[in-house]
Amino acid sequence: MASIRELHQQLVNKERSAQELTRDTLERIEAVEPKVHSFLHLMSDEAQTAAQQVDDKIASGESIAPLEGIPIAVKDNLCMTGVPTTCGSRILENFVPPYESTVTRRIKETGGIVMGKTNLDEFAMGSSTENSAYTVTNNPWDLSRVPGGSSGGSAAAVAAEESVVALGSDTGGSIRQPASFCGVVGLKPTYGLVSRFGLVAFASSLDQIGPFGRTVEDTAILLSAIAGRDPADSTSLEADVPDYTQYLNPELPKDKKLKIGIITETFREGLSEEVKTTVQNAIKELENLGAEVVEISCPRFRYGLPAYYIIAPSEASSNLARYDGVRYGQRSEQADNLLSMYTKTRAEGFGEEVKRRIMVGTYTLSAGYYDAYYLKAQKVRTLIKQDFEKAFESVDLLVSPTAPMTAFQTGEKTDDPLSMYLSDLTTVPVNLAGLPAINVPCGFDSNGLPVGMQLIGNVLREDQLLHTAYAYEQATQWHQQKPEIA
Ligand code: GLN
Numbered sequence: 001m002a003s004i005r006e007l008h009q010q011l012v013n014k015e016r017s018a019q020e021l022t023r024d025t026l027e028r029i030e031a032v033e034p035k036v037h038s039f040l041h042l043m044s045d046e047a048q049t050a051a052q053q054v055d056d057k058i059a060s061g062e063s064i065a066p067l068e069g070i071p072i073a074v075k076d077n078l079c080m081t082g083v084p085t086t087c088g089s090r091i092l093e094n095f096v097p098p099y100e101s102t103v104t105r106r107i108k109e110t111g112g113i114v115m116g117k118t119n120l121d122e123f124a125m126g127s128s129t130e131n132s133a134y135t136v137t138n139n140p141w142d143l144s145r146v147p148g149g150s151s152g153g154s155a156a157a158v159a160a161e162e163s164v165v166a167l168g169s170d171t172g173g174s175i176r177q178p179a180s181f182c183g184v185v186g187l188k189p190t191y192g193l194v195s196r197f198g199l200v201a202f203a204s205s206l207d208q209i210g211p212f213g214r215t216v217e218d219t220a221i222l223l224s225a226i227a228g229r230d231p232a233d234s235t236s237l238e239a240d241v242p243d244y245t246q247y248l249n250p251e252l253p254k255d256k257k258l259k260i261g262i263i264t265e266t267f268r269e270g271l272s273e274e275v276k277t278t279v280q281n282a283i284k285e286l287e288n289l290g291a292e293v294v295e296i297s298c299p300r301f302r303y304g305l306p307a308y309y310i311i312a313p314s315e316a317s318s319n320l321a322r323y324d325g326v327r328y329g330q331r332s333e334q335a336d337n338l339l340s341m342y343t344k345t346r347a348e349g350f351g352e353e354v355k356r357r358i359m360v361g362t363y364t365l366s367a368g369y370y371d372a373y374y375l376k377a378q379k380v381r382t383l384i385k386q387d388f389e390k391a392f393e394s395v396d397l398l399v400s401p402t403a404p405m406t407a408f409q410t411g412e413k414t415d416d417p418l419s420m421y422l423s424d425l426t427t428v429p430v431n432l433a434g435l436p437a438i439n440v441p442c443g444f445d446s447n448g449l450p451v452g453m454q455l456i457g458n459v460l461r462e463d464q465l466l467h468t469a470y471a472y473e474q475a476t477q478w479h480q481q482k483p484e485i486a
Contacts, residue, residue, distance in 0.1 A: 064111060
C-alpha cells in the first residue's frame with residue numbers, strides 16, 4: 001500500500017477512486033484478518049459511504065485535503081457516535097456511544113475514512129494486546145508473537161497494510177512499544193497537544209492519543225489533523241498547530257548542530273544485546289547525518305516504572321469506578337440487591353489485569369497508604385521530570401531503545417505481570433514527564449523482528465522530533481521492508 005501522498009495523487013489524478021481504495025483496503029483486511037486479528041469491528045458500510053462523498057467532491061472539481069479518502073484504523077477506546085466501543089472489555093460489550101471523540105470528529109471533517117475499530121488490551125492496560133476480552137492480535141512479522149500493546153491492533157493493522165495510518169493511545173508506551181514490535185512509526189504527542197475528549201480514560205494525567213504510520217510523513221499528516229486546542233478537554237493546550245510536514249527535511253540542521261543525548265541508563269540493565277547494538281548503529285547514523293551525540297544521565301529514569309505502576313493504577317481505580325452496571329454497558333443478571341449488582345457486574349465484566357490494577361490503585365489511594373505510595377510516587381514523578389528538564393538544558397533531543405526487547409511469543413509473559421511491565425521500562429518516564437516521543441524502525445534482530453529507536457523531544461517539539469525521525473528514515477531502508485504474511 002502506498003503512502004498518503006502517493007494515494008492522494010492517485011485520487012487527484014483520478015487513477016483510482018476513493019471507493020476503489022476503500023474496497024481494496026477491505027479486501028486486504030478480509031485476506032489477512034484471519035491471521036492477524038487487528039480489528040474488533042469493521043465499518044465497511046460507513047467507509048463506502050464516506051468514500052463516495054470524497055469521490056463526489058473530486059468529480060465536481062473541488063480540491064481535496066491530504067487525508068481525504070485515506071483509510072484510517074481507530075483504537076477501540078475512542079468513542080464514535082453509533083459505533084460499538086468496547087475498550088477490549090466485556091463490561092462495555094454492548095456500549096454504543098452517543099457522542100464522538102474529538103479526534104475522530106476531526107478525522108471525519110478532514111475526509112479521512114475510518115475502516116474500523118482495532119483490538120487493544122482491556123482499557124489499554126497491557127503491553128501485548130493479550131488482555132483483550134475478545135481476541136488475541138498476532139504480530140504480522142511472526143504470527144506466533146505479540147504485536148505489543150496496548151494499541152497492538154492499530155500497530156498490526158498498519159504493519160499488515162490493512163490501513164494506511166491508525167490512531168492509538170499512549171499512557172505508558174502503548175503507541176511506541178507496539179510500533180517498535182510491528183516495525184512502524186508511532187508518536188506519543190506532548191501531553192495536552194491532542195484532545196482526550198471521547199477517549200475512554202485509563203490514567204488521565206498520562207493518557208495521550210497519537211498517530212501510527214508506515215512512514216514519518218504519514219504520521220506527521222495524521223498528527224496535523226488531530227492536534228490542537230479543544231474546549232471540550234480542559235487539559236488541552238492553547239498551542240499553535242502547524243502543518244508538521246513542513247519540517248520534514250532529509251537534512252539535519254547545518255548551521256547549528258542538532259545535539260542528541262543518549263540516555264545512559266537506558267543502555268544498561270535489562271536490555272537485549274541485539275536491541276542494544278541495533279539502536280547504537282542507528283545513533284551512529286544520526287551522527288553521520290550531522291548530529292552531535294553525547295551521553296547524558298537521567299539518574300531517576302529507573303524509578304519511572306515503579307512510579308508509573310502506582311500512579312497509573314491509582315488513576316485507573318478512580319476512572320473505572322463509573323462502570324457500575326447502571327451507567328454503561330453490561331449489568332449482571334445474577335444479583336438480587338443493589339450492592340451485589342455492582343460487585344457482580346464488576347466481577348463478571350472486568351478481566352484479571354484490570355481487576356489487579358483496580359485493587360492496587362484502591363490500595364495506594366487508601367487513607368492509610370496514600371502518603372507511602374501515591375504521594376511518594378508523585379514526588380518521584382517530579383524528580384523524573386526534573387531530570388528531563390536538566391537534560392534539555394544541554395541537548396535538543398534524547399534517544400533510547402523504544403523497548404528493551406523485540407516482540408515476544410504469545411503467552412510468554414501472561415503469567416508474569418512483572419516481566420510484562422518491564423517491557424515499558426524506557427517508555428513510561430516520558431509519559432510521567434508529559435513529553436513527546438516517537439518510535440522509528442531502526443533494524444531487525446536475528447529472528448527478523450523489527451527493532452525500534454525512541455526519540456524524545458522537549459515539550460511541544462514535535463517539529464524537531466519528526467524532522468529528526470524523517471532524516472533518519474530517509475537515510476535508511478527500514479521503512480521499505482514489509483512483513484510477508486504467510
Ligand atoms: N503497558 C503499559 C500499561 O500496561 C502502558 C499502557 C498504555 O500506554 N496504555 O499500563
